[in-house]
Amino acid sequence: MFTPHTKQDEQEMLAAVGVSSVKELLNKIPADLLYPNYHLPAALTEQQLTAHLHALAAENKPLKNFIGAGMYRHFIPAAVPALSGRGEFLTAYTPYQAEASQGTLQTIYEFQSCICALFDMDVATASHYDGATALAEAVLAAHRVTGREEVIVSSLLHPHYKEVLATYTRHSAVRLTEAKPTSEGTLDVQALKNQVSDKTACVVISTPNFLGYVEQAGEISKIAHEKGALLVAQVNPLSLGLLQTPGSYDADFAVAEGQPLGNPVSFGGPGLGIMTAKKAYMRQLPGRMVGIAKDKNGKRAFVLTLQAREQHIRREKAASNICSNEAICALNAVIYLTLLGPQGLKEVAELNVERAHQLAEKINKVKGFKVLSVAPFFNEFVVTCPVPASEVIEKLAAKGIGAGYDLGQTCEQMKNALLVCATELSTPEDISAYISALEEI
Amino acid sequence: MENLLSIEKSQSGRRGVRFEKTAKHDYLPSDVLRTSAPKLPEMSEFDTVRHFTRLSQQNYSLDGQFYPLGSCTMKYNPKAYDVLSVLEPFANAHPFAPESAVQGTLRVMYELQELLKEITGLSAFTLQPAAGAHGELTGILTVRAYHDAHKNSSRTEVIVPDTAHGTNPATANMAGYTVVNIKSAADGCVDKQALQAALSDKTAAVMLTVPNTVGLFEKDIREIADMVHKAGALLYMDGANFNALIGLAKPADFGVDVMHLNLHKTFAAPHGGGGPGSGPVGAAKHVAPFLPKPIVEKKDGKYTLLGEMPQSLGKMKAFYGNIAVVLRGYCYLRQFDAATLKNIAEKAILNANYVRAKLKGKFDAFFDVNCMHECVLSIDPAKMNGVHTADVAKRLLDYGFYAPTIYFPLIVPEAMMIEPTETESKETLDAFVGALEKIYDEIFANPQLVHDAPHTQPVSRIDEVSAARQPNLRW
Ligand SMILES: Cc1ncc(COP(=O)(O)O)c(C=O)c1O
Numbered sequence: 001m002f003t004p005h006t007k008q009d010e011q012e013m014l015a016a017v018g019v020s021s022v023k024e025l026l027n028k029i030p031a032d033l034l035y036p037n038y039h040l041p042a043a044l045t046e047q048q049l050t051a052h053l054h055a056l057a058a059e060n061k062p063l064k065n066f067i068g069a070g071m072y073r074h075f076i077p078a079a080v081p082a083l084s085g086r087g088e089f090l091t092a093y094t095p096y097q098a099e100a101s102q103g104t105l106q107t108i109y110e111f112q113s114c115i116c117a118l119f120d121m122d123v124a125t126a127s128h129y130d131g132a133t134a135l136a137e138a139v140l141a142a143h144r145v146t147g148r149e150e151v152i153v154s155s156l157l158h159p160h161y162k163e164v165l166a167t168y169t170r171h172s173a174v175r176l177t178e179a180k181p182t183s184e185g186t187l188d189v190q191a192l193k194n195q196v197s198d199k200t201a202c203v204v205i206s207t208p209n210f211l212g213y214v215e216q217a218g219e220i221s222k223i224a225h226e227k228g229a230l231l232v233a234q235v236n237p238l239s240l241g242l243l244q245t246p247g248s249y250d251a252d253f254a255v256a257e258g259q260p261l262g263n264p265v266s267f268g269g270p271g272l273g274i275m276t277a278k279k280a281y282m283r284q285l286p287g288r289m290v291g292i293a294k295d296k297n298g299k300r301a302f303v304l305t306l307q308a309r310e311q312h313i314r315r316e317k318a319a320s321n322i323c324s325n326e327a328i329c330a331l332n333a334v335i336y337l338t339l340l341g342p343q344g345l346k347e348v349a350e351l352n353v354e355r356a357h358q359l360a361e362k363i364n365k366v367k368g369f370k371v372l373s374v375a376p377f378f379n380e381f382v383v384t385c386p387v388p389a390s391e392v393i394e395k396l397a398a399k400g401i402g403a404g405y406d407l408g409q410t411c412e413q414m415k416n417a418l419l420v421c422a423t424e425l426s427t428p429e430d431i432s433a434y435i436s437a438l439e440e441i
Numbered sequence: 442m443e444n445l446l447s448i449e450k451s452q453s454g455r456r457g458v459r460f461e462k463t464a465k466h467d468y469l470p471s472d473v474l475r476t477s478a479p480k481l482p483e484m485s486e487f488d489t490v491r492h493f494t495r496l497s498q499q500n501y502s503l504d505g506q507f508y509p510l511g512s513c514t515m516k517y518n519p520k521a522y523d524v525l526s527v528l529e530p531f532a533n534a535h536p537f538a539p540e541s542a543v544q545g546t547l548r549v550m551y552e553l554q555e556l557l558k559e560i561t562g563l564s565a566f567t568l569q570p571a572a573g574a575h576g577e578l579t580g581i582l583t584v585r586a587y588h589d590a591h592k593n594s595s596r597t598e599v600i601v602p603d604t605a606h607g608t609n610p611a612t613a614n615m616a617g618y619t620v621v622n623i624k625s626a627a628d629g630c631v632d633k634q635a636l637q638a639a640l641s642d643k644t645a646a647v648m649l650t651v652p653n654t655v656g657l658f659e660k661d662i663r664e665i666a667d668m669v670h671k672a673g674a675l676l677y678m679d680g681a682n683f684n685a686l687i688g689l690a691k692p693a694d695f696g697v698d699v700m701h702l703n704l705h706k707t708f709a710a711p712h713g714g715g716g717p718g719s720g721p722v723g724a725a726k727h728v729a730p731f732l733p734k735p736i737v738e739k740k741d742g743k744y745t746l747l748g749e750m751p752q753s754l755g756k757m758k759a760f761y762g763n764i765a766v767v768l769r770g771y772c773y774l775r776q777f778d779a780a781t782l783k784n785i786a787e788k789a790i791l792n793a794n795y796v797r798a799k800l801k802g803k804f805d806a807f808f809d810v811n812c813m814h815e816c817v818l819s820i821d822p823a824k825m826n827g828v829h830t831a832d833v834a835k836r837l838l839d840y841g842f843y844a845p846t847i848y849f850p851l852i853v854p855e856a857m858m859i860e861p862t863e864t865e866s867k868e869t870l871d872a873f874v875g876a877l878e879k880i881y882d883e884i885f886a887n888p889q890l891v892h893d894a895p896h897t898q899p900v901s902r903i904d905e906v907s908a909a910r911q912p913n914l915r916w
Pocket residue numbers: 322323324512513572573574575606608650654679681682703718720
């Protein structure tokens with residue numbers, strides 16, 4: 001039973017409280033609201049529940065996966081879940097009592113440090129909900145910092161991120177406009193130059209962008225900064241094992257979906273919102289941060305810090321309402337980064353690049369299929385198909401292959417375009433199976 | 442001994458994982474590459490395992506210690522859910538996979554939506570929000586979309602009682618509303634006169650926590666709902682404390698229009714040292730069309746996310762919610778029937794009242810009445826030899842107990858908020874009460890011992906201000 005009370009416990013406890021039944025303790029609840037009828041299924045034993053969940057899981061069909069579009073399947077070393085799943089981490093709350101939570105606090109400090117190193121940024125928070133909400137909060141911070149209202153958003157941002165950004169800014173003074181793409185699947189830098197003005201709060205880029213292509217971030221950064229606007233960059237953290245860092249192109253805020261770092265895709269959640277900034281904007285960041293302090297004997301200790309930004313102190317004046325974040329996902333990420341180290345991270349990034357480029361080369365040789373662009377890409381790219389992408393997806397699904405993301409969903413002109421992803425998990429055999437399936441279309 | 446950071450243990454050339462070598466390295470032009478390696482630790486797998494295992498041992502946790510953190514519902518997290526929520530077909534389900542390949546996950550989501558509807562009496566649920574505060578923002582933006590659709594954009598205020606959690610006013614502000622704070626009555630409940638005075642045709646919503654954060658049920662809830670509705674506003678319920686009501690009463694019957702639940706509280710999902718949580722939001726029929734999209738529907742025996750929601754406020758996060766946490770909430774509700782849920786709420790309430798009654802005379806409740814699932818004590822340092830709530834909290838750590846929530850709610854001076862939850866036994870509660878009784882004696886016999894606590898933790902009392910002065914947030 002979930003409650004450990006014996007009959008005798010219950011009697012003794014009721015007597016100590018001075019009532020004869022729990023119902024007496026509920027006398028503030030209007031009687032006609034108490035004990036309504038419930039139509040709930042019968043209770044399952046653990047054994048029955050286990051069988052039931054296995055049966056439900058079996059209703060999901062395994063696919064050879066070539067779908068990315070914001071969530072990426074990667075190899076997760078066994079040590080990651082083995083460590084993060086320890087009850088001492090998993091069943092602790094937010095580390096309010098620092099002296100009894102040094103374990104959690106130190107892992108957060110190490111997470112912030114690894115993320116800053118990976119991104120080349122000054123500060124990182126303990127985590128945000130996901131990449132999309134981190135981006136929306138970064139844009140709101142840029143608006144606060146600059147006092148400007150216009151936000152120029154890459155048209156090649158993930159469609160869900162665009163929607164979340166619209167939701168988060170709808171009731172603020174922020175006005176969103178889009179920066180146009182070229183036919184090569186990257187932003188039109190010249191057009192952007194004419195678009196940015198001294199009214200622009202920030203330029204939001206995604207690199208690799210939603211189509212998988214790497215943007216000319218340095219150029220865009222200069223264009224934004226020349227007009228006093230900030231650069232908000234949304235990146236793939238795993239790509240930074242190899243690709244230029246947000247710090248190197250002088251991003252003011254850099255955010256990411258951290259799921260590729262040791263977390264499963266889990267149908268899209270939980271994700272891991274990574275939120276970083278230049279030091280100057282540290283006090284504009286939403287959510288928890290851990291810092292180093294001293295205990296009263298002068299010993300190094302870790303605590304939640306800079307809390308004067310947060311809702312429990314500032315209430316309606318807080319930088320954000322965030323309270324709980326994605327701590328275990330951040331723990332997975334820091335364990336993953338610790339296991340891989342700089343060398344392992346570079347290797348896995350290179351393997352992603354190689355598998356994706358091998359796949360692209362082979363697709364280019366299939367009649368009627370063509371890779372859209374010669375722009376550099378990390379592990380994802382666009383393929384134009386001889387038939388609607390939805391048809392390719394359906395036919396490959398029947399063969400147990402997840403073909404990719406149908407770009408026609410977001411834009412009618414792209415209905416023959418398929419966004420395809422390969423990672424280190426895409427084996428040469430899987431790639432061959434993919435190519436054979438395309439050839440049969 | 443000080444704990445070393447991973448980077449302080451790092452040895453050049455060591456590593457924990459290796460990957461296959463690539464055939465080529467020149468797929469990308471050099472101008473898009475990073476120019477120096479990131480400063481990450483270089484450790485073997487074994488180094489890494491020992492490092493994080495040692496760190497885990499420097500934590501109090503629910504699995505190890507009684508964790509009576511008020512407003513957080515630290516109840517036992519069944520081990521079966523750890524396993525079942527990450528079964529490979531669930532963990533590997535891609536959010537953009539064809540729906541025919543993810544029917545199992547969609548079915549779990551659909552069935553959980555249905556179960557949550559049944560236990561709250563509301564008409565629709567979204568599973569999208571990632572936590573309680575995210576649920577609040579979702580709920581208040583839903584309210585806003587509802588008013589906008591009714592050409593009611595002149596409603597610019599949200600009323601929040603002074604007992605509310607900080608996320609409530611912060612949420613209303615993020616949704617673009619002006620926050621109107623109202624004082625509570627002397628009994629800790631909503632002051633109806635103050636509420637009436639604050640309500641107007643500018644009011645968009647009233648945010649109420651039920652039971653409230655002093656652990657009391659809002660006895661006039663229905664009257665309050667009527668007042669709110671008469672003013673043309675909606676009633677939002679912060680359901681963080683739903684563990685006290687599950688199986689006992691349905692918020693829809695109170696007149697609640699929109700509410701959030703915390704799967705990481707009431708529904709036994711672990712808190713993970715800060716998350717991830719899940720904060721489903723429910724809405725009554727007239728508000729349901731404005732919830733975020735998509736919601737799982739069942740059509741011709743198949744589960745789908747493709748239904749139209751033309752009036753939806755849009756999306757609150759990428760994809761569909763924290764599904765691994767949703768799976769845990771689903772497991773919880775399948776393991777217990779209505780009678781067991783009622784027993785769970787009743788035992789949560791009994792446990793809180795037992796602790797309150799046993800401590801009376803030494804540590805008194807601020808409101809000397811029967812409480813729901815948590816009790817809020819208050820310490821008067823003038824009568825306690827100069828000892829403050831923080832001191833008592835730190836001393837509890839020495840006795841092997843995590844501390845209650847302290848200094849919240851703000852209306853209670855030197856507050857100490859104790860939520861035992863239903864999964865704690867009488868023996869544990871007796872031991873906890875015993876520790877507080879000993880601390881009470883120490884306060885008078887040896888107050889310095891209490892002031893200087895903790896004495897048994899990896900570090901002693903931390904100077905938190907020192908961290909904020911010159912922030913060191915990374916290596
Ligand atoms: C009453 C109340 N409301 C809202 C929240 C916020 O929930 P979360 O931390 O999941 O965002 C909490 C959490 O402590 C709470 O106690």
